[in-house]
Amino acid sequence: MATPRTDPLTAEVVELIGTVVARYHTEYEQAAAKHSLTGAQARVLGLLTLEPMPMRRVAQQLKCEPSNITGIVDRLEAHGLVERRPDPNDRRVKLAAPTEEGAETARKLRESLDFAREPLAELSEEERTVLRDLLRRMLGERTS
Amino acid sequence: MATPRTDPLTAEVVELIGTVVARYHTEYEQAAAKHSLTGAQARVLGLLTLEPMPMRRVAQQLKCEPSNITGIVDRLEAHGLVERRPDPNDRRVKLAAPTEEGAETARKLRESLDFAREPLAELSEEERTVLRDLLRRMLGERTS
DNA sequence: TATTGTTATACTCTATAACTATA
DNA sequence: TATAGTTATAGAGTATAACAATA
Numbered sequence: 027m028a029t030p031r032t033d034p035l036t037a038e039v040v041e042l043i044g045t046v047v048a049r050y051h052t053e054y055e056q057a058a059a060k061h062s063l064t065g066a067q068a069r070v071l072g073l074l075t076l077e078p079m080p081m082r083r084v085a086q087q088l089k090c091e092p093s094n095i096t097g098i099v100d101r102l103e104a105h106g107l108v109e110r111r112p113d114p115n116d117r118r119v120k121l122a123a124p125t126e127e128g129a130e131t132a133r134k135l136r137e138s139l140d141f142a143r144e145p146l147a148e149l150s151e152e153e154r155t156v157l158r159d160l161l162r163r164m165l166g167e168r169t170s
Numbered sequence: 171m172a173t174p175r176t177d178p179l180t181a182e183v184v185e186l187i188g189t190v191v192a193r194y195h196t197e198y199e200q201a202a203a204k205h206s207l208t209g210a211q212a213r214v215l216g217l218l219t220l221e222p223m224p225m226r227r228v229a230q231q232l233k234c235e236p237s238n239i240t241g242i243v244d245r246l247e248a249h250g251l252v253e254r255r256p257d258p259n260d261r262r263v264k265l266a267a268p269t270e271e272g273a274e275t276a277r278k279l280r281e282s283l284d285f286a287r288e289p290l291a292e293l294s295e296e297e298r299t300v301l302r303d304l305l306r307r308m309l310g311e312r313t314s
Numbered sequence: 315t316a317t318t319g320t321t322a323t324a325c326t327c328t329a330t331a332a333c334t335a336t337a
Numbered sequence: 338t339a340t341a342g343t344t345a346t347a348g349a350g351t352a353t354a355a356c357a358a359t360a
Contacts (some may be wrong), residue, residue, distance in 0.1 A: 047194045093351090098349090118360065155179065236342070257341095264339095
């Protein structure tokens with residue numbers, strides 16, 4: 027209640043961002059579906075492709091309960107895209123890691139996510155730079 | 171495959187948009203949860219606040235199957251936020267409309283969605299105008 | 315004792331298909 | 338016959354709580 031009424035300009039920007047969010051999600055889900063994956067599965071696979079990690083950490087990155095990761099990794103494992111490896115330093119831990127096929131699928135997934143190019147192609151390089159800087163400022167320093 | 175490799179600048183903008191999308195979703199779900207609603211329920215309620223409409227049309231707007239809307243409206247109705255009204259012109263149709271309490275909840279929900287202000291407050295009015303124009307261009311003419 | 319991953323449970327969202335009542 | 342909404346069903350994601358193995 028400390029904030030003033032939202033002005034029309036801000037409201038429009040928020041609405042535009044909402045549209046971006048909706049389109050981003052649609053495209054992400056479609057790209058995942060092309061590889062018979064759900065959005066959550068594709069996100070986990072993409073995450074593991076950056077670096078194999080304990081199940082616990084996957085849950086932290088996805089901001090969900092650890093118990094959920096069990097099922098998602100189960101299904102990725104059933105597809106042959108991910109495997110569980112023992113952690114030599116702590117036998118309680120299981121490291122989730124993409125298989126070779128999983129890494130390949132993740133790569134194709136990133137490519138088929140043409141949200142990357144199609145809408146941004148409308149903008150010149152200079153405009154994209156401006157957009158980048160504005161988004162950076164908007165998102166702040168939070169490394170999180 | 172007609173598109174060239176994604177350049178680093180575009181890649182960064184895409185990643186920034188991904189961050190915006192993630193934060194938008196988190197805040198949206200949290201705002202909905204404050205009112206004991208799920209994201210889907212909050213979206214439907216927000217939609218109906220703009221204009222009461224047949225169940226069928228709700229499904230079209232949310233891009234999901236009509237059968238799903240039955241349950242979502244059931245739960246909103248159980249919360250006393252939405253009601254089903256007969257359509258005088260076609261007795262097959264049920265118009266979903268917010269109750270007074272539903273409209274009030276939707277209003278609070280919009281306010282508590284401080285994604286609207288907090289991050290954008292970092293930008294000056296001129297910068298927000300630039301951002302608006304870039305997003306408009308990026309999203310194209312589609313009025314939808 | 316505390317932590318990791320899992321299981322069990324319950325709820326929601328989602329798509330598909332079959333059903334009903336209207337049109 | 339076609340359409341609007343519903344029901345039934347199944348799969349997936351989510352949170353909570355309890356559990357086994359390990360630290």
